[in-house]
Amino acid sequence: MDEQDAPNETDAPETPGFEELGITGSVLAAIRDLGYETPSPIQQATIPTLLSGRDVVGMAQTGTGKTAAFALPILERLDVARAVPQALVLAPTRELALQVAEAFESYAAQMPGVHLLPVYGGQGYGVQLSALRRGVHIVVGTPGRVMDHLAKGTLDLSELEYLVLDEADEMLKMGFAEDVEQILSQTPEDKQVALFSATMPPQIRRIAQQYLRDPEEISVKSKTSTNANITQRYLVVSYQQKVDALTRILEVENFDGMIVFVRTKNETEALAEKLRARGYSAAAINGDIPQNLRERTVNQLKESKLDILVATDVAARGIDVPRISHVVNFDIPTDTESYVHRIGRTGRAGRTGDAISFITPRERYLLAHIERATRQQPAQMQLPTAEDVNTTRLARFDDAITTALEDTARLDEYRDIIAHYVRNHDVPEADVAAALAIVAQGDKPLLIDTEQDTLAAAVAADNRPPRERQARERRDRDGEERAPRRSRGDFQAYRIEVGRRQRVEPRQIVGALANEGGLRRDDFGAINIRPDFSIVELPANLDQSVLERLRDTRISGQLINIRPDRGAPARRSYGDRDGGRSYGGDRGGRSHGDRPYGSDRRSDDRPERKPRHRND
Secondary structure, eight states, X not given: OOOTTOOOTTOOTTSOOHHHHTOOHHHHHHHHHTTOXXXXXXXXXXXXHHHTTOOEEEEOOTTSSHHHHHHHHHHHXXXXXXXXXXXXXXXXXXXXXHHHHHHHHHHTTTSTTOOEEEEOTTSOHHHHHHHHHHOOSEEEEOHHHHHHHHHHXXXXXXXXOEEEETTHHHHHHTTOHHHHHHHHHTSOTTOXXXXXXXXXXXXXXXXXXXXXXXXXXXXXXXXXXXXXXXXEEEEEOOGGGHHHHHHHHHHHSOOSEEEEEOSSHXXXXXXXXXXXXXXXXXXXXXXXXXXXXXXXXXXXXXXTSOOEEEEOHHHHTTOOOTTEEEEEESSOOSSHHHHHHHHTTSSOTTOOEEEEEEEXXXXXXXXXXXXXXXXXXXXXXXXXXXXXXXXXXXXXXXXXXXXXXXXXXXXXXXXXXXXXXXXHHOOOHHHHHHHHHHHHHTTSOSSOOGGGOHHHHHHHHHHSOHHHHHHHHHHHHTTTTOOOOOOGGGEEEXXXXXXXXXXXXXXXXXXXXXXXXXXXXXXXOOEEEOSSOEEEEEETTOOHHHHHHHHTOEETTEEOOOEEOOXXXXXXXXTOTTOOEEEOOSSSOOOTTOOOGGGOHHXXXXXGGOOOOTTO
16 A cells, blocks of 8 residues: 555654544554554644534645545544445546555454445446445545446435545646536535645635535645755656666666565565566565564665565655665655655665656656655656666676685685696686686676667657657657558547537547557547547557447546447548547648647647546
């Protein structure tokens, strides 16, 4: 679990405990087991207010501990005997929805019979429908998928008592405003509402005035600061390349001890095993590991019997090992408080440290959160090339030879052995030395083929500045430096039942179809938005299972009802007599209004802040 709500280590001791705030019984026992001792400021201000039954508008940055601020009061008052949805939490992305759901599960660890369900796009409906039929107490979901269930009649909110809008400003940026208001309108009027937002734009304030009853406004700032002795860097890398990228970094970085942070317990074991297979001394710790084994593993790290610890946030809390020179965020945390806690494992007591964060292209917005909250800007790094790795390996090989040459007593012994071999086999000493190097190296080559360094090239492409990446993409579409792409005949036109009347934009269409259908950017051709429908070019060989998943997709709350288009071609100009707007691909001529969806003027200049989509 990602512990975004960890207590701040610098909180003053006179701060009231959770029991003084009104948290009791099994909920209190569970958070104590998690190591929670002192409430954060947002928790101190919010928990008593919510327990009193009053609505709340919370102005809080990500990472201030707001998940526990609303989750603990909900669990404290939950009626387990009623297996109906009593609480609904709306989150802008599937990642945040899963994180909130995991937090609820950990806080309810000692409450038998509590059933919680995360619902989000990209997950099959079957699992969600089965859980809803069995009965759930708490639903955590993205607005799009919650709307789907409401439309299908599979989610009943008639007995809802608690509603939370988490990161409301992000939901509005992503075009969820209409969905959120529709959901609010289908809930009981006497429910309690908690709205949390890092900013308070007019639209958020209007929703608060319309749907909340005399809310108490609570504003806190994240007390996040990072040690100036820690050098912070980040690398943009796709999920599939992370293990290889980490291996490259381990090869060239001069590290002593290291903690590698991942999001889940399962990932700790999987990554530690992969690192061991590549020759590194690595072990995993997580919340499931017994305390005695955890202590033994940490002691091995202290005593240099272990070099790399792969850990979750909870398991690594409180670790203070002087030889930890590096922290790697293999999975970047979704909140700034966790980020600060993580990298604080290095650079302690005046020592210097290094923190490296892996960020996938879709997670660039998290980097912006960290920069704003910590007022520091991590430096972008480049993945070490094969040549860099070879230089490091040769230097280490040289060092090993130098060290061996200093052991004069053993050197004399082996000189006689080599001389004996040379006399009896008539082989030059240089050849014997090379043969011994082969014996020492084994089957693994000492050097990487620099001509086949596809990993560095792929990561370098991800790490290009956003404007440079987009400029290159535009050049590719215009025929300059063009990479191999699908031909016109590789696409088929599909009709979806949303258009300009629903204020649909190409980015929403691409995001929804990509998330629900598992499509990639290259799978999209021309997108033509018409008044009442849109035409989208997708691969002609699209698997039927993808179409089945897409049939239940909704955009702006409307079922898209995707099907092959039997009408006119998708590409049109602004001059169409029926007013259709085309966002065409790179095939054929281009009219004034015929831009690829990726170059839509409204999102072109800020790709790192490009809103995620309704079905995320």
